[in-house]
Structure formats: C-alpha cells, structure tokens
Amino acid sequence: MATISVYLKAGRLSLLLFPLYSDSLFAIAFVQTISYGSGIMKYSLTFLVLFLLQNVYSANSQSYIGVNYGDQALNIPQPGDIVNLLKTTTIAKVRLLGSSDESTKATIKAFANTNIGLVIGLDNSEIRWAATGPDAASQWVNSNVMPYYPASKIIIVTVGNEVLTSAGDEDAISSILPAMKNIQNALNTASLGEKIKVTTVHSMDLLTEFSPPSSGAFNDSFGDTMKALLQFQSEHGSPFMINASPFYAYKRDPKPETLAFCLFQSNSGQVDLRNNIEYMNMFDVQVDAVRSALNAMGYKNMEIVVAQTGWPYQNGPNEVGPSLDNAKAYVGNLINHLRSNLGTPLMPGKNVDTYIYELYDEDLKLGPKSEQSFGLFGADGSPHYDTGLFKSSQNSMTPTSPASPKPAPASTGTPPPKLGGIWCVPRPAGVSDAQLEENIKLGCSKGIDCSPIQQGGACFEPNNIESHATYVMNLYYQSNGRNPWSCDFSHTATLTTINPSYNGCNYPSG
Known part of the structure; x- marks a missing residue:
C-alpha cells in the first residue's frame, strides 16, 4: 500500500x-x-x-519534455552533433530560437527522420514583413517548411516572442495577428494547416496578477488584441505558449523561503485563499495563473505550453540565485514533477508540454553573466549538471535543500579578463555584395555617420563592399540599443567578440 x-x-x-x-x-x-x-x-x-503494461509508454522519450536551442554563441556544435546528443536523451521536442536563416534551415534538415518534434518560428523582426500579405507568408512557408516537412517533424510555427510586452513596439503588436493569419493561410494552401499549429509566445508580464493563481488575468491594455488572438487560436486549435520564469520571480523576492518554493524543494507552501488550494512550487503557480486568465476569457479548453523555463548555473557580480546547485535542483525537480503526471492543481493529471531553457549557453547574449548561462550542456556534449535526461539515467539527483541566496563575493585578487566587446558584422558566408550594398544604404539612411567610409575617411581603405558594410552595420547596431534585432539586416548579419578595428579605423563597441 x-x-x-x-x-x-x-x-x-x-x-x-x-x-x-x-x-x-x-x-x-x-x-x-x-x-x-x-x-x-x-x-x-x-x-x-x-x-x-508494455508498449504504452516509451522508455526512451517523454513527449512533454522539450528544450530550447539558440545559436547566439561563438562555439556551437554542428547540427548533426546536436541531433546525436539529443538522441541520447529523453527530450522529445526542440524549439529553435532565432531568425529564419540558413543556419536554422540546416538544423531543421538535420532533424529529418528523428521523430523529434520541432517548433520553428519567425522572429520579431520578421513579423511586419509576414503581415504585409499572402505572398510574404507563402515565401516563408515555402522556404522554411516545405523543403523539410514531413521528414523533419515540424509541429508548431511561432510568430514572434513576447511581442505584446515589447515596450513601445506598436507596429509589431498591430502586425502580430495579420502575420499569424497569413502564415496559417499559407500552411492551409500547402495542406498543412491541420498538422502544424500557428501561435505566438508570451511573457508572464502579460498577466497583471499571477499570485494567487486564481486571480490570474491578462493586462487590459492588450484587451482587444488579446481577444482576437485567442479567438484565432481557438478556431485553429493552437496552444497558448508562455515563458514561465520562477527564476525571475525569485530575483524579485530573494528570500530563502522563496528560493525553496521556486526550486520545488521543501517549503511551507502557499495557499490560494480564494479556493483553499495549497501550492508547493512557483511553476504550478505561474501555469495555473495562465489557466485562470484563459478561463476568465472563456477559453477553458485551450492547451497551455510552457515555451521556456530554466535556471542559470553561473552568476555575475552581485547576482543572487544562479548557481550550479540551484540550476540542478530546478531543472531536475521540474523534470521529476513533469514525470510524476500529477499536473497542476487546476489541471490535475495533465502533463503540460514544457521546453527547458536551454540546450547550450549563448555567450553572445547581452546582459549579466546569468543570461549567458542557462545551458544544459557544454559544446562538447557534456552535461553541466545531472538532471536525469539521459536515457541511461532516468532519475535526477537533486539537492534536498536550497543553496543560500548569497551575492557573488567581491574579488580580492586580480579581476578576471573582461570580454572586449561585441560587434555586428556580415555573416561569414552566403551574403552577396548586392545584399551588403543594401545594408550600407539602409544604415546610412538612418542617420548614422557614414563619412568614415567615404574617400579620405579613416575607414575608406580597404575600398570594398564588405569592409564598408561591416563598418556601417556595426555602427547601426551600436547606435540602436545593441538589441539582437538591430544586428539582423534580413539575416545577413551576426554578432562577434572579435574586434574588426584596424589601423586608424575604430569600430565602436558596447
């Protein structure tokens, strides 16, 4: 018994x-x-x-466990190596981050005949283009889906990430639904509308309240847009995707009891006084808050998918929470929680598809050290910590008590070398002179100082398209907030930590 x-x-x-x-x-x-x-x-x-019961449940994969894969890093394995690593794990789905570039397409192709589900998508910089009409959406589907499906098991197309909470980006917000409809129609035309779902990914900031979970409600400022999005998704049976973030909840309230609650560890729990349900972890709180918000809008049957959740294993100065033990505890206990089949208090017995953030570190991402340190594996395929994801090790070994929330100690010795900077440059291959010429015209038309690449300027020599484009693209990126989408240029640009400056030509950096 x-x-x-x-x-x-x-x-x-x-x-x-x-x-x-x-x-x-x-x-x-x-x-x-x-x-x-x-x-x-x-x-x-x-x-x-x-x-x-034999053959009821596969011992080699769990359909509800996925992982995010982003490539903002200097040392990313080849697509074939990524696939080979995933074959040794119980991970059944992969969400590909980033734009629809040739590198992403090569990764999609590498997953052919693996039966690993793929979530691909348009990044925020592509939304306005996809919203312009059916031709743009058809072009995207014909380029990113048709050459690979069904050998590569594409299951979801996401149109943008956290668009509704992108401060001030009214154009993207107004374009999100037209873009989704155009992509859906393009998939319908290709007879894939019932097989591949179209959705977008939201931030927890979309909710005005998430604690207690029963009070979960969407921000009224997105009311009409939210209603239209949900109606569209309901009509097509697409899931509501959310980035759940217990780590950031802890950062806002860095107390020992909050840490234990976020890490699925022993704690006194939190009672939702509106329904007398006791919660024992932050993940369930956040997911059930989304459930309540959807229920309040009349979409009680809409599926929820956690598009991104994780915990960093390294911290920078004055950061509390990131550590190897805490990352191991969160991810390992999350996986055990999912495998328990308990679901959440408002969705008992239901497994919520969850994509762990992320497969590898992305050392080109801006921000504190923690932002670059969510990776489960090193570039050589070795795990940063054991979570029980390998097929040969189903049960994760996790700490039973939370690590103390202490800030990183002040250094008393020689400080570690700092990253010299980040620059925006053309991709090393596959970019034509015509595309680089367009990048120069775009950058110079946006008010940046292009005089250094004019004759007599410090960066005029060498007098070639690639050199001039590199200077303009980088200056545009540095002058526009150093956001990843400012180093896109229709997927012809990339970030690097190698300083392209030479002689008297100085390339600014953040």
Missing part, C-alpha cells in the same frame, strides 16, 4: 490508471477525497493492484 497527495474536490470516488516510478509500471487506485486542517482539499490514492 502506498499513498500520494494531489488535489481534487471533496467527496469524489474515482478509479485511476497512471504510471508509477518507471515507464511501464502502472497502478490502479481507488481515490477518495478528504478534507482537513484549514479546509485545503487533497486526496489519497490507495494502490490496490500493480501490473505491467
């Missing part, structure tokens, strides 16, 4: 069949709810019969 606690309404008797501890061991249990203490509702499962 064994007992496990989850949540349900009092007085209900049920018969359940669910997996236990291994991928083929199942239990039948009678369920009788009880009420105790402050009125918090739980139920006990008493196992009556154990038996084996």
